[in-house]
Amino acid sequence: MSQRLTVTLQPAGRRVEVEAGTNLLEAAQKAGIEMVASCGGIGICATCRVRVVDGKVTPPGATEVEELGREQLEAGFRLACQTVPLGDVRLEIPRESLLGGQQMQVTGRESQVEIDPTVRGVDIRLEPPALDDLRSDTARVNEALIRQGFAPLQAGPGLLEALSLCLRAEGWQARLALRPNGAFSELAAVLPVGAPLLGLAVDMGSTKLALFLVELESGSVLGQAGVMNPQIVFGDDVVSRIAYANKSVENRKLLQTRLVEAINLGAAELCKKEDACLDQIVEIVAVGNTAMHHLFCGLPVEQLGSAPYVPVTDAALVFSAAEVGLAAAAGANVYLPPNIAGYVGADHVAALLATQSYVDGHTTMVVDIGTNTEISLIRQGRVLSCSCASGPAFEGAHIRDGMRAGPGAIERLRIDSEGVRPVTIDGQPAVGICGSGILNAVAEMLGERLLDERGVLNVKDERVRSTNGKAEFLLAPASSTGHGRDIVITRKDVNEIQLAKGAIRAGLDILLAEANISPNDVDDFIIAGAFGTYLDLPSALKVGMFPRLPLERYHQVGNAAGVGARHLLLSRRKREEARQIAAKVEYIELTTSAAFTPRFVEAMYLKE
């Protein structure tokens, strides 16, 4: 019989019994505590930091010595995924290691769209059957529909049952949600007379889900919510999640189930606020990168995990919401716009759709920044697209003191002769630094010559200190922080930013070269995505992440994919446009492009 140990988790105050050999991350997950574990528990991201307050654990390995440093190890800090208890233990989980309380980006620039949804509502009022009128329920309904200009019904038995019961319960009247399909009207829902038809648009980011509850017939957004993507506990980037999914079909289905549950929960809360019910949701649009798209649909992702990275499908999908377990009307469909390639997904198609108003004869660059950054250059009817592995540094991962954009994160700062003046989210004591802060810090350090173009810290400057023989720059001393530890920028942190911005800039340059134009030919430079909204444009220009153009050409549009998803919910014509956009894209695979590597190396330099 194997030994069982007790793990106590603070500040939540939870206790959990685990088998000997279970690591602390698994113990926390078992206790229902959702920790950040960006790399999926393989010990390379240092986001699952915990402090062992009491009890014996396995000694730190090389990874932890590297990621945490002696000072933190001595203070009891450990990586939860690398540490196994040897007896009963008590842990303290720092706030930055917990999910929840994150800053969310769910808005984007709205543009006008003609309301023409796939589902229409019609109120019917019928005469009940009588001895001289023996028509079936559907014959009675069809007569009313045809009189009102609709095609006759098509429905499976579940909906016919609902129809028959509702008509008898509601005095032979009902509101039908109908989806015109050729000679038939597919029945999407049977509702009480007058009930508004709702739609749900979901932007499934790797990190965050943005949900929009929309009144289909008016197009108005009734409510919106940002929730964490629960898949994050299985890995912070899609590559880790693909690796996790490929271990077993159960793993893959678990990623699907967790995601769908989170969407259902978010939708239920949005409905509750509007005094509506989930049965009123008659259409759902979901957008995401290709990996999110496949995991959501329950499609295999093995082929996304290795070259040549082909998706199962690049066509738009329409299927019953029930097939993936989404809570909605019995006849609700889900629509997912087409994917472009293994790493340019349906979310980028939605973003291109939402930003079309900028195009109109202009040359437009659309950069949707995330763990994976999709870039499109639109010029003279051509659409050139590529995808860059920009990594999670802009999300605060793989950075020594990095964190997500939550309370206490340094989001911007100023460095001058007076010292460092950090600004944190919500003005709380600093506990780490988020993506926009890191980019800002690197630009400021460059301006102060604390860094050179190669990203090397200037050890001759007295403000650069050395800890265990490694150069680092102090952003906030322990005395000023929320957790009593120094917050610093290391050489490695700078290098992560160089890799990220270098990848994006190389992608931009290759698209410009492919179109045979110079940066100055770009009329509109659209920066989309949550990080793109908070990004400090001067810093981005200073480190050479983007080419320098007149400032008015840059547009930080927020969640363009979410806006695109709403357009696809409201307008059948937009779906046709999405198809046309996806079909038009000329995809440039950077991993096999001979020009990429030299451009990438060049673009890692910190210069305009």
Next chain:
Amino acid sequence: MSQRLTVTLQPAGRRVEVEAGTNLLEAAQKAGIEMVASCGGIGICATCRVRVVDGKVTPPGATEVEELGREQLEAGFRLACQTVPLGDVRLEIPRESLLGGQQMQVTGRESQVEIDPTVRGVDIRLEPPALDDLRSDTARVNEALIRQGFAPLQAGPGLLEALSLCLRAEGWQARLALRPNGAFSELAAVLPVGAPLLGLAVDMGSTKLALFLVELESGSVLGQAGVMNPQIVFGDDVVSRIAYANKSVENRKLLQTRLVEAINLGAAELCKKEDACLDQIVEIVAVGNTAMHHLFCGLPVEQLGSAPYVPVTDAALVFSAAEVGLAAAAGANVYLPPNIAGYVGADHVAALLATQSYVDGHTTMVVDIGTNTEISLIRQGRVLSCSCASGPAFEGAHIRDGMRAGPGAIERLRIDSEGVRPVTIDGQPAVGICGSGILNAVAEMLGERLLDERGVLNVKDERVRSTNGKAEFLLAPASSTGHGRDIVITRKDVNEIQLAKGAIRAGLDILLAEANISPNDVDDFIIAGAFGTYLDLPSALKVGMFPRLPLERYHQVGNAAGVGARHLLLSRRKREEARQIAAKVEYIELTTSAAFTPRFVEAMYLKE
């Protein structure tokens, strides 16, 4: 705490513990013994007869005294549904009270049909993805389909998953089952290259289910099976089952589940015999009367239980087999032909379709005999249809010694001065009399003047005896029977036959009157249904069940509905014909016809 009693059931040798107050029928059902309980356990059909061998039970009530008589009660016979144990008891269940071992009717006259199924098979062989060919799986498949003259794929995520996995497992080849639908090919199944596509046709009778496994592309019937309709334990006729279903949604869904399970089991056995798998079943056709149709689909039946008896739908239904839990290919559909009215169902449409070859300018009468008998008169492009509640007497129910057409049932007999010479099914010692035997007995008794036209037994004839003051005719003395009890025909038995044949004859006459023709104008008189095949035509004519026509005009065609179901499986054109037939039917509601009652009273007389 309530008392628990043990009930032991022989000859199965099962024991079951029940709560005090549970009746013996419920106890047998709990023990997994499927008993006949034609009336649904309300004590009026006397089919659930058991013998209490040991232990105390409640005393017999008036129903049992009436149905069983003193002799049987003294021998320990009781109606299981009316008897409650008062302590541990041991029962013997006579074979005639058990389901199973019934004679099945699954064949019918075949006619030619052009093979044009809704689903087609296509073998595809693809080049795998490569660095210079990044197309998605579906793009690759679509190219191959278009090259072979098929429209591009449409599929939900479950089938796309199967497709992607199969292509990689099978070296980039597969056999796709495709359902052409406008600009798309709906994916019904992904199979190994060369696997035959199968279809399943099911005739869902109230008593029996006939299943046919068909190779879709050749049209050949690979196998067929007859299984009991498991709903029979909840009531032998649809009226009892509707009453049971209307008690709760759970009851209604239980009737559906049991039915679907029986079909799945039957299909699995048919597939096993052919070394095929259920995944090869890409299309299913199910026909049944309106109540069976609704119970199969899970539709409400409350409105079928009272006037004006309207169905939920009279249109043909097509939906995913998975929606009702049928085991088949992931993308298999079920098709049910249109219903005509509350009591003229999709099975009659199928029977009309199968017998169309008789029509061709002729005047044709189609009589599909069952617990409910549907009749259609086809003449000069008109189709007049009605439904008669002929009752379960022809299935052996509501008859003192009645039983189903199983081994030991008297199926025909000869009465003359020498006595009675019964013939039993399988030549086994008689244990009861089945429908064809009863009809035959009544005709013979009429011939021997043991009966008069009113159905009154001639007590002056010494062969008619009196038991407890009631006249009865001995068919087989206890010494000759398999269970050691007399088998007799009573006045009540004769009356049941009068009611059944009177209802059918009245229906026939009313249709003839409606068409303003005489019986002799009928060119072809088609007798369909299982009982119709075994029915002794001279007996039926002698008692006046059918009008007398030259014998060559009668056609006993067997299971026409099953044949029609197979046609609907194989031919899209037949589905269109079914729609046209159903649309053409002029339904005559007998319950509200002023002409019916006098015709019915007249038709009960036992005369030509």
